[in-house]
Amino acid sequence: MAKYDKIAKFYDKAEGFIEKRVFSKYRKKLFEYVNGFVLEVGVGTGKNFPYYPEGVRGFAIDVSKNMLKIAEKRKKELNLENIELLEMDAMDIKFENDTFDTVFSTFVFCTVPDPIKALKEVKRVLKRNGTAVFLEHMKSKNILYNIPLYLMQPMTKLFLGTSMIRETEDNIRRAGLNIIEVQYLFKDIVRLIIAKK
Secondary structure, X not given: OHHHHHHHXXXXXXXXXXXXXXXXXXXXXXXXXXXXXXXXXXXXXXXXXXXXXXXXXXXXXXXXXXXXXXXXXXXXXXXXXXXXXXXXXXXXXXOOOOOEEEEEEEOXXXXXXXXXXXHHHHHHHEEEEEXXXXXXXXXXXXXXXXXXXXXXXXXXXXXXXXOOXXXXXXXXHHOOOEEEEEEEEEOOOEEEEEEEO
């Protein structure tokens, strides 16, 4: 995505404070559910790499070349030899059906242009007994919580292509995945969702 190519070099600095104080603990929680042969969808600059379980192997994909360049550098620094980075669109995942034990994403499906299509791709490449794990922000069930989200929406959409009001939990269901657990991490705006095929 062109927008992410343009902001790649500033992206980590822009999110530095909230990443350190908030998102880092959410990422650690997500990785309690990640194992086996894995696919990370929307790897970005590789912010999840420090939390990868020891011995995990697989692939991490992103649509932005410039984000992937930063992720590659981070991967080498952390010596993640068993993870291969690939430029790939979440809406067209170039892997065979039933390939991965775990497919996961962090704050990705607020940005993908067609989230249902991408989530169907996640389901397709997930093994029958595999697990899909999503750490995502989304529209709240509480109208009052949504007021700031709607106010932020024009700016985030313009500069990042990010929607603050996606109904990602519902989209996961619409894509045919079976949600087995939902954890509310910040109100019900940030959720950790665990699903099966």
